[in-house]
Amino acid sequence: MLRAVASANRPVLALGAKICGGKGKQGEVVLPTEVKPHEPTSKSEMERILKALDSKRAEWSALSAQERAVLLRACIDTTLAVVREAGRAGExxxxxxxxxxxxxxxxxxxTISGLREYAEALEARxxxxxxxxxxxxxxxAVADVFPLGxxxxxxxxxRGxxxxxxxxxxxxxxxxxxxxKGEAPESKGIGLVLGAGNQLSVASLDIVHKLIVDDEVVVCKMNPVNDYYGPFLRRAFQPLVDRGFVEFVYGAGEEGKFLCxxxxxxxxxxTGSAATYDAIVWQGKPKKGAPPCAKHVGAELGCVTPYIVVPGPWTEADLDYHADNLAAGKTHNAGHNxxxxxxxxxxxxWELRDSFMAALRRKLDAAARRVAYYPHSxxxxxxxxxxxxxxxxxxxLPDDGAGESATQPWLLQAGLSPAAADVQNEHWCGVLQEVAIPxxxxxxxxxxAKAVEFANSKAWGTLSCALCIHPQSQKEHAQAFDRAVADLRYGCIVVNGPTILGFAISKLTWGAFPGNTPESIxxxxxxxHNTMLFDHPQKSVLYAPWKFVPKPxxxxxxHNLEKLTARALTFMGHPSLKNVLxxxxxxxKG
Structure with missing residues (x-):
């Protein structure tokens, strides 16, 4: 019923956005300052931490689902308490x-929605x-999981x-x-999370997954690139830290090897690169037979992400909106995603192809150039x-020209044939290629049919993709659209939105399409993620509205993202009509 109410209210929201939109104000460009990584945790201290965690694994395994839910709900408030301060550190x-x-x-x-949803799942046994x-x-079987309530x-x-x-x-x-049933297996040991260096929410949800799904106490080694987030994550998870179920350490390759x-x-x-996975699993040896590392190594390792733009009867407003979606999918976090x-x-x-690419150029040209902060990007x-x-x-560039030498432009190479494009290398920076299918x-x-075949067979990776299609085209080519969604071999498919959403909505699953092997990871x-705790997921599909109102x-x-984000985070942690309003x-005001 609430979905119907929300859909019915969209015209009202559109009118409100028209009246109030743009009332907020964008701030200035602030260039990053050098942040020194934490001192590596000593081996003796890591040894102490591991022994302490090991002494708690039986206690963790013995906790009921309800007791675990109480701990996760406590973490919601401790997480909300650090968000703004942590945001300033990230800035x-x-x-x-x-x-x-x-x-x-x-x-x-x-992180916040995931904590609440895992708690709800545990409360539902x-x-x-x-x-x-x-x-x-x-x-x-296909489960409709989002939005709920x-x-x-x-x-x-x-619809997710x-x-x-x-x-x-x-x-x-x-x-x-x-x-x-009294048949739960004993915890085998400690789960090690090697935190991603680009986004803190990767490490935080990996930690909760290891606790709730794998039934393991957790040590998380922060990545040196963003280990300034370590103290904030520790405070966010303080209820779990205080009970001895989670701890954080610092360092680079040497410390990671010691822990592994x-x-x-x-x-x-x-979460990282295939090269890191191979170093842990194969340890420099030939990829034949059983890997030298006998431990289970779960991995999420990136993708050359395609955005498939389906021809259709688009208006100028449609072109502008979906060009902005695509630009957002590129510019977020300087492309380090x-x-x-x-x-x-x-x-x-497509008769509107040039018009769409012109709209995309305008959006990229209006987006501030960013500093490529990630090493080697x-x-x-x-x-x-x-x-x-x-x-x-x-x-x-900033109005005063500051940062011209430090920032990078967005690079767009348009008009490539499938054979001319670089489809095997994830670039991890602010570059974008148009591949025109003849x-x-x-x-x-x-x-x-041709775009799906290209994405599946030519583009490296199976993590996520986006598919942009006009509602009329969906209706007129319903079978082809359904077949395309079914045939895409990606762990997450976002229809009419940026792939950011597939990661951010934690009820969906996040990970590669099944089928990779240790030899070819x-x-x-x-x-x-998968906070509904499905045992055998294949992939997730998120259908976004053709145009979301108010401004997404x-x-x-x-123009009002900071205030909106604060309110939205409170709502996701504690859903109520008051927090919606x-x-x-x-x-x-966006």
């Missing part, structure tokens, strides 16, 4: 580009109720699904079913520029 390290600390504050969104479960014609009022027009592996039932919470090889560590989860837009896949004969930028010498340089004649059905081998929080030019006025 100092990464810079901010007109929206103050809001982008770094937003990074806590999946591991089997929270989805909106519904349908069956596809081939029998595959009051969150429907902030996400009108959205978890697709279950073919041949499997949509069972949930296997650990907690076993626990209720420690006998008290039973499993490892990393495993889900950042890398390929714009278009129909070479500047080298990838130079390699791209050397390969594509005609790439356009776009992006806005031979479709502007026909959406033909293009969908690709984008990884596991799912995290991911828009490149939102507090967020709506801030959203209308």
């Amino acid at each position: 100092r390290a990464k810079g901010s580009y007109g929206q103050g600390p809001a982008e770094e504050m937003q990074a806590w969104f999946p 591991g089997s929270p109720q989805p909106q519904n479960i349908r069956r596809r014609p081939d029998g595959q 009051l969150e429907s009022l902030l996400f009108g027009g959205f 699904e978890v697709w279950i592996q073919p041949g499997q039932e949509p069972s949930q919470g296997s650990l907690y079913r076993s626990q209720e 090889q420690h006998p008290l560590v039973c499993s490892i989860h990393l 495993c889900l950042a837009a890398e390929l714009v896949v278009t129909d070479a004969e 500047d080298a990838k930028f130079r390699e791209f520029k050397a390969r594509f010498k005609n790439a356009e340089e776009l992006g806005r 031979g479709c004649g502007g026909d959406a059905g033909k293009f969908l 690709g984008s990884g081998n596991c799912f995290v 929080f991911w828009a490149t030019d939102h 507090a967020a709506v006025p801030e959203a209308l």
Whole structure:
């Protein structure tokens, strides 16, 4: 019912946004300052921490689902208490580009929603109720999981699904079913999380996943790139730290190796590169037979993310809106995201292709140029520029010209054939390629088939992708659209929105499409998030409205993002009508 109410209210919100929109004010560009990494944790201290955690693993395993839920709900308030201060720390390290600390504050969104949703799942004894479960014609189960309850009022027009592996039932919470029967296995040891260096929410949700799904106490080694977030994460998870179930350490490769090889560590989860996975699992030896590392190593390892733009009867407003979605998918976090837009896949004969690309250029050119803060990303930028010498340089400099030498333009190489594009290297910086698929004649059905084949067989990785399609095209080519969504071999597919949303909505699964092996790890081998605790997920699909109103929080030019983010985070931690009503006025000012 709340979904229907939200959809019915969209015209009212559109009118409110028209009246109030732009009333907020974007701030100044703040360039990053050097932040020194923490001193590495000594081996003796790591040894002490591991022994202390090991002494608590039986206690953790003995906690009931309800007792775990109480701890997670306590973490919601301790997390909300650090958001603004942590956002300022992130702003100092990464810079901010007109929206103050809001982008770094937003990074806590999946952490807070994830804590609440895991708690709700535990309160439901591991089997929270989805909106519904349908069956596809081939029998595959698909669970409608988002939005649920009051969150429907902030996400009108959205629908998020978890697709279950073919041949499997949509069972949930296997650990907690076993626990209720008195059959839960003993914890095998300590779970090690090797934190990602780009986004704090990656490490935070990996920690909670290891606790709740893998039933392990956790040591998290922060990445030196963003280990300034370590003290904030520790404070956020203080209820778990105080009970001895979670701890944080610092360091680089040497400390990571010590932890990976420690006998008290039973499993490892990393977010990073395939090279790091291979170093841990294969340890420089040939990829034959059993890997030298016998521990389970879960990994999420990036992707050359395609945004498939389907031809259709778009208006000028449509072109502008979806060009901004794509630009947001590129510019967020300076492009240092495993889900950042890398390929714009278009129909070479679409009559509006030039108009769409012109709109995309305008959006990228209006977006502030950013400092590439992530180590070695500047080298990838130079390699791209050397390969594509005609790439356009776009992006806005601060009015006073400050930062011209420190920031990088957004590079756009348009008009590439599938054979000419670089589809095998994740660039991890502010570069974007348009790949124009020939031979479709502007026909959406033909293009969908060819674009899906290109994405599946040519672009490296299977983590996430986006598909942008007009509602009329969806209706006229319903079978082709359904087949495209079903055939895309990606762990998360976002329709009519940026892939950022697939990560941020924690009820969805996040991870590579199943099928990778230790010998060829690709984008990884596991799912995290999945706060509905499905036992056998295949992928997630998020359907966003063709146009979200009011101005979406991911828009490149939102004018009131800091205040909106603060209100939205409070709501996601404590959903109530009062907190909805507090967020709506801030959203209308965007």
